[in-house]
Amino acid sequence: MKKTIRRHAVDILNSVSQSEAFAGNLIDAHLDEQNLSGTADGRLLTHLVYGVLRMQGHLDWIISHLYRGDYAGMDENVKNILRTGLYQLRFSERLPDFAAVNEAVKIAKETTPAAAGLTNAILRSYLRNPDKISFPPFDQNPALHIATFHSHPLWLVNLWLTIYGKEETLALCRANNELPPLTIRVNTLKISRNDLLEKLRTEKFSCLKTRFSPDGINLSDTPTPIQKTIFFKEGLLRLQDEAAQLVSCLVGLRNGEHVLDACSGTGGKTTHLAAMMNNCGRITALDRDHEKIKQLRKEVARMSVSIIEPVQADLKHRLPSEFLERFDHVLVDAPCSGTGTLRRNPEIKWRLTASGLDEFPKSQQSILHNASDAVKKGGHLIYCTCSLLSCENEEVIRHFLTDHPHFTVLNPSTAFSGILMDNRGFLRTYPHRHSMDGFFCALLKRRI
Numbered sequence: 001m002k003k004t005i006r007r008h009a010v011d012i013l014n015s016v017s018q019s020e021a022f023a024g025n026l027i028d029a030h031l032d033e034q035n036l037s038g039t040a041d042g043r044l045l046t047h048l049v050y051g052v053l054r055m056q057g058h059l060d061w062i063i064s065h066l067y068r069g070d071y072a073g074m075d076e077n078v079k080n081i082l083r084t085g086l087y088q089l090r091f092s093e094r095l096p097d098f099a100a101v102n103e104a105v106k107i108a109k110e111t112t113p114a115a116a117g118l119t120n121a122i123l124r125s126y127l128r129n130p131d132k133i134s135f136p137p138f139d140q141n142p143a144l145h146i147a148t149f150h151s152h153p154l155w156l157v158n159l160w161l162t163i164y165g166k167e168e169t170l171a172l173c174r175a176n177n178e179l180p181p182l183t184i185r186v187n188t189l190k191i192s193r194n195d196l197l198e199k200l201r202t203e204k205f206s207c208l209k210t211r212f213s214p215d216g217i218n219l220s221d222t223p224t225p226i227q228k229t230i231f232f233k234e235g236l237l238r239l240q241d242e243a244a245q246l247v248s249c250l251v252g253l254r255n256g257e258h259v260l261d262a263c264s265g266t267g268g269k270t271t272h273l274a275a276m277m278n279n280c281g282r283i284t285a286l287d288r289d290h291e292k293i294k295q296l297r298k299e300v301a302r303m304s305v306s307i308i309e310p311v312q313a314d315l316k317h318r319l320p321s322e323f324l325e326r327f328d329h330v331l332v333d334a335p336c337s338g339t340g341t342l343r344r345n346p347e348i349k350w351r352l353t354a355s356g357l358d359e360f361p362k363s364q365q366s367i368l369h370n371a372s373d374a375v376k377k378g379g380h381l382i383y384c385t386c387s388l389l390s391c392e393n394e395e396v397i398r399h400f401l402t403d404h405p406h407f408t409v410l411n412p413s414t415a416f417s418g419i420l421m422d423n424r425g426f427l428r429t430y431p432h433r434h435s436m437d438g439f440f441c442a443l444l445k446r447r448i
Contacts, residue, residue, distance in 0.1 A: 005041050006084060006103050007110070009048040013080040016053070016347050023049050023347055038224050044094060051091060052083045053346040054177045057151035059083045065133045066122045078115045081107050085123050097127055142166045146173050155354040163390065175432035180343040182219040183210060184226060185240040187303050188275045193217065196236055212416045213245040235303040240268045243429040243439040246420070247384045248272040250412050250427060250443050255280040257328040262286050262315050262371040267296040269333055274305040282307050288314035315367040324373050329380045332371045334364045336385035336392050340438025343431055357391065364396045372404060375446045381407060384441035393440040394426065410443045
């Protein structure tokens with residue numbers, strides 16, 4: 001029996017719950033396997049999975065009050081059937097209410113037959129009185145209101161309240177539940193931004209230049225997935241949020257320099273650095289993950305970059321002697337909590353724990369310390385994360401400078417200095433302020 005789109009959505013949500021896989025990767029795999037890319041069904045699948053993950057806390061609040069048992073102990077598959085059904089009833093008009101309920105019951109019968117009656121009862125109970133379950137009022141309990149109504153873990157909301165206050169925390173959590181812009185970076189080794197804009201518009205893409213990045217384009221209407229276009233296949237562009245693009249703009253590269261990208265991943269910033277150097281110089285790209293190194297090699301070929309040398313290495317260990325004091329610039333895009341990317345990766349909200357945050361700064365400090373050994377005298381060390389948490393950002397820098405007094409913070413002069421840079425010279429971007437991912441970046445200089 002062929003699975004329905006809603007059954008596929010539940011299957012993906014179960015996989016997200018049971019593993020460390022990201023929803024985007026699972027959705028892409030399903031779209032390719034089922035030949036759904038660019039179709040109405042493909043868009044529905046994406047809509048349901050991301051919608052449920054973004055609003056999971058909101059949905060769980062309602063379901064837990066309609067269920068007479070221990071909701072925390074409910075089977076995860078049943079939870080995801082109920083979440084998907086309730087999401088359609090509450091937030092989506094793509095299926096009539098009766099059909100959404102019937103579809104949820106059908107999925108329950110196929111996967112967990114004993115829960116079919118429960119599924120029907122809970123969803124129909126909601127439909128009889130959609131306003132029966134109220135949420136905590138914002139003025140009486142702002143933390144619980146934001147956590148439940150705007151679907152974020154309570155511990156994270158409380159943490160942000162101490163940093164940003166009530167109104168800004170509310171704005172941030174609202175923004176995290178919105179669809180993020182689809183942003184691409186032009187590969188200036190092959191084409192200018194203006195020329196790519198013209199090509200995209202000729203193919204009926206709605207697109208505008210990004211506000212801050214000189215190499216970015218925001219796409220608001222895509223007649224076909226951008227990854228399926230000839231422009232992507234020819235290496236004219238890469239998907240990359242504007243905030244990530246700005247990190248490379250801070251480095252101040254010149255042709256012919258030697259750069260170490262200490263945590264390169266699949267090469268978003270690495271290939272941007274190469275383009276900014278006009279393919280003139282040398283970039284050593286390190287990552288501990290063999291699969292990411294393989295993907296980086298493919299990206300280097302697709303984008304016609306010739307100066308990147310991928311190397312598998314783990315910066316949790318000291319660098320070999322041949323790396324010491326050899327690089328004009330060292331970029332550390334540190335593994336982090338990802339709290340600045342919750343619009344794109346909403347599953348992160350439900351995986352993070354308050355106690356688990358302690359591991360990130362320890363790792364970040366170790367990686368930054370080891371990477372700093374590679375910086376030449378007079379060279380630059382760039383530290384960035386896609387986190388909105390001070391323990392992963394300025395606190396890491398503070399600890400580093402205490403132990404490495406021969407480095408100092410620089411306040412770079414850029415076109416966006418007065419808007420995106422704070423008074424200490426740190427780059428900070430926020431979804432609710434700038435409509436881009438939340439990023440932190442510090443530019444340090446080695447003096448001696």
